[in-house]
Amino acid sequence: MSQAGAEAQSRPLLVNGEALKIDVTAPSGGGGPKYEPRTAQDAASFLLPQLTTALEDVRDLPQQLRAEDRIYVEAKLVANYLAPSYFPTPLLAQIGATPVGSRADVGLYQTSSKSEQVQTRRLVFTVPDTGLAAFESLVRTGGHGRTQAQAFAEIRKLDEVALPDPARVLRAPHHAIEDAALHVGARTWEAILHPRTTLSGDAVPLEEATLLRWFELIETHNGHVHRDFVRQVGGLTFTPVTMPSDEDAAALASFNPLRTLRPMPAIRPRPRFGLRSGNRLGPPASSRPVDTSVKVAVFDGGVDIQNGASQLFPIATPDLTSEPVDRDALDHGTGVTGAVLYGLVAPGQQAPQPPLPVESFRVLPAPIDEEDLEGYWVLDQIKVAIETGGHKLVNLSLGPEVAVEDDLEPNRWTSELDQLAWENDVLFVIAAGNDGEQDRATGLHRVQVPADMANGIAVGACDAPMPTKPWARAPYSSMGPGRHGARVQPLGVQFGGVDNRLFDVLRSDGSFLEASGTSFAAPVTTHALADLITRLPRVNSSVLRAFITHFAEPHRSHNKLRHEVGYGRHALSFQDALECGPDEAHILIVDDIERGDLLGYQVPVPAGSTGNLDLRLTLAYATPVDPTEPTEYTNAALEMLLRPHHQMYGFAPPPGTDAKRQTLDVRSAEARQLLIDGWKQSQEPTARSLGAPKGANEAQLRDSGKWETVRYHKVSLKPGEVELPRLEVAYVARRTGAIDNAPSKVPFAMLVSIRDKDASGTLYDAIRTQHKALLPAQRSRGRIRTRSSDQPHWY
Structure with missing residues (x-):
């Protein structure tokens, strides 16, 4: 068979989707006047006594309980002013205040017709004693001159002002x-x-x-x-x-x-192991990794190098701790490393060829006298190893025994690893934790740090591997939601074993122990991602996060169980996902976006398509983070918009009429008549909502994922609704909770799947014919792309 014939039959996933980029114009500002729940004069009536109390508290504060030249003050924001564009910069500048972070809180969101309790935040800022007095004077007098008047107007955005409460x-x-x-x-x-x-x-x-x-x-x-x-x-x-x-x-x-x-939290306890299996795993036909250009790191209890370990574990096993080996930790580390190397294997099978080289670092037990500081020591070792070792994929089946909380106070593990992920374009795959059966009222059932990373993948456990059905979350698997910027946690689930179907934990001699836990689910997903790296021409951390989400199998009750199973059950292998059927196409887009930019991409629906279509869209990106801002943790927001039909526009009726807005094809006679009658045509084609409802407030936008680093949407389109569709990606950034206009660049990946529900059998071939820039995915040969720059960087 010719190469062209084989390629036509195989229908590979298509890459180089960034070549579909088109010019788009940012729409002009819109929206009506913002509802103001109170005036500055209203706010002054209750803020003035609070400021007077704050000044008295400062005078009573002993020198040993304060900083040298400033006081830390908290101000609770009215929930109507959560968006970065409403940050009270003129007020803080007038009183000489400097923002240093925020806390999560709840407050009242009000409109002309309703009010509701939503999440808001308490700004934390520093101010000299004279500045706090100036604040009190401004609120008392209303200010003098235009600058002070502008600052005074900002106080309507505040509910409370006080020194930090020791009880908080x-x-x-x-x-x-x-x-x-x-x-x-x-x-x-x-x-x-x-x-x-x-x-x-x-x-x-x-x-x-x-x-x-x-x-x-x-x-x-x-x-x-x-x-x-x-x-x-x-x-x-x-x-x-x-x-x-x-x-x-x-x-x-x-x-x-x-x-x-x-x-101080302790390191999570390790799962208990059951009896060893009699059958063994046969060594791989070749122990040489498929690709050696990318390294995987495992941080755990080490690998047992006895009993023929060189055949099944021909890897580097650095000892970062000088402590004697702990048997349970060693069994755990060996099992985790085995799952990273070989995936889900069982007694009597032969091990597959490892996809990538693996280094398994022994970090437990820690060589310190203070047991409570074990987590700090372990994190130090992880940070140094990643900064110097060049690993791009890391499995963590350990972490502190602490669940993410609603008030989302900073955590060193999460913050350090998110910064490492951003700076080094490394992907951490983290076990979500095994406390899913703990008390929900106190939040102890939530995912455990650092599974709340915004730039990582948190993996929970389910009770059956693909393709077995039905499946459900393993009862012990910790649940979401996670922190802001990563509310969907875990991102997905993988088989981790349950009582009636335990996980086969590989030992160095090829025999098995039995256990269950997210500790073993995570490395199975890590293995699948390692294998994926060998099958794609270019990969970065955003590509891997997009794939694991896009090709997760949704639970039949996925809308109700999002905080239990994330986006669904992870694949054991992406081999099938890299092949398309005749009525579908998967397209990968890898690109960068500058702050404030708007990028457009043609969705390659074949011209003249008249069928019913399903679109699946996944966006994943890496972002800098700000640990001082729990509710504003991710500094970047990429917003995705779908415009399905390039000729369908909105038409607004003339002022003073009772007619309702219409959406029409601008080529129609009806549309032309509306324009003659004084109707106003929208600047851009009509957009299909992705996530938040139209007219959503900032709290609703955040709940629907505005600042999430992974977004997934499914859209059904009927005949006549699609013609030259396009996707738009916009980038908004924030700093200390306010809009940030400094230059920056964020890498992202999008996966677009198009399926013809009418099964015409021609969609994939038509896309290949009409969009020559799209290329079939081919196995990498030693060059893997990381975060893009002006000149592509390869490793």
Whole structure:
């Protein structure tokens, strides 16, 4: 058979979709006047007493409980003003305040006809004592001159102003802090200190003088600072401290620059293993990886190098810890590494050829005396290894035993790894956690850190692998929602074993133990992604996140179970996904977008198509993150819009009439008559809503995924609704919660699937014929593309 004939039969997934880029014009600003729930004068009546109290609190605050030259103040935003464009910059500038972060909160969103409780946030800013007095004077007098009047108008956006509440700063254990009988003796706490911010807006750690005051306060209460483990992330200072009692810890919460004080979490417990299987896994026909240009890292309990490990585990196994081997940790690390190498295998089978080289780093147990600091030490090792090792795919089946919380306070694991992912274009695949059966009222069932990463993939567990049906979430698998920017968590699920169908955990000699847990689901997904890398001509972390989402199998009740199973069950292999049927086509678009840009892409529906079509659209991108802003954690938002028909426009009736807006083909006689009658035609073709309802407020936009780094949509289009359709991608950025106009570039990937539901048998071939720029995906040969730049960078 000729090469052309074989290619026509195989119908590969199509790449180079960025060649479908077309010129588009950003629509002019629209929308009616914004509803203002109150005036500045209304706000002044209740803010003035609060500011007077705040000034009194500052005067009463001892020097040892504050920074050298400033006070940290919180201001709760009215929920109507969540969007970055409403950030009260003129007010903060007038009083000499500098924003340093925010906290999650709830507040009232009001319109002329209704009000509802939604999520909002508390701005945190620093201000000199004179600035706080100036704030009080501005609210009391209304200001003088245009600049002060503009600043005064901004106070309508605020509900509360106060110094940080120690009760909010202190994150008590599950028992009440006053009930000392439930905890006797010392406890290690994680203290997080606010940053100070430079005039350029960059968050930087606290100065030495303020840190010394903090350390002295701890020592005054007979505490101990673990100075060797003090870390700075995104301007925040993470300080492990051991206090002799919970009462002594509570005394620290009044330190004004302190953001959070909470018990230090331990590393998650490992699953229990069952009996060994009698049958073994045969070694692969070739132990040489299919592709050696990309490395995979595993951080766990190591690999058992005894009993013929060289045949099944011909990999590097660096020891980052000098501690003696822990048997349970070693079995866990060996099983996790085996699943990364070979995927889901069973006794009696032969191992497949590993797709990529793997390094399995032994990081457990940690070589430190303070068991509570094990998580800090492990994270340090991961960070150094990734920054120096060049790994692009990382499996983490470990992490701290702490569930993500609704108030989304910063977490060092999540923040460090998200920054590593952004800076190094590395993808972390993380086990979601095994606490799904814990108490829901307290949130203990939620995904565990760092599975709430915005730039990673969190994997939960299900009770059956593909293609077995029916399937469901494994009862122990931790659930969402995650943090803002990654609310859909876990992103998906993979088989991890359940009581009546346990996971076969590979040992170094080819025998198996039995267990269950997301620890084993995650590496099966990591293996599938490693194999995918070998099958595509270019890959970055965004491409991998798009594939794992786009080709997940939705649960039959996916709309109800999104927080349980994410976008669905992960594939064991993408081999089938890389092949299209005659009535479908999958197109991959890999591109960059500049801040403020609007990009357009032709959706390659064949000209003259008259069938019923299904479109599936997945967008994934990497973003810088801001750990000081829990509700504004992702700095970039890519918004996707579909315009299905290039000739269908909206027509608005003339003012003063009762007629309703219409959507018509501009070529029709009816449309021409409306224009003659004074109707106004929209600037751009009519768009199909993707996610949020039309006219959604900012809180609804966020709930529907405006700032999510992975977006998935399915759209059905009837005959006559499609002609030269296009997708538009826009990029909005924020910094300290406000719109950021500084130049920046974000990489993204989109997968577009088109299916002809009428089964004409010609759709794929028609797309190939009409869009020559689209190329069939071919297996890589040593060159894998990472984040794009002006000149493509390869590794």
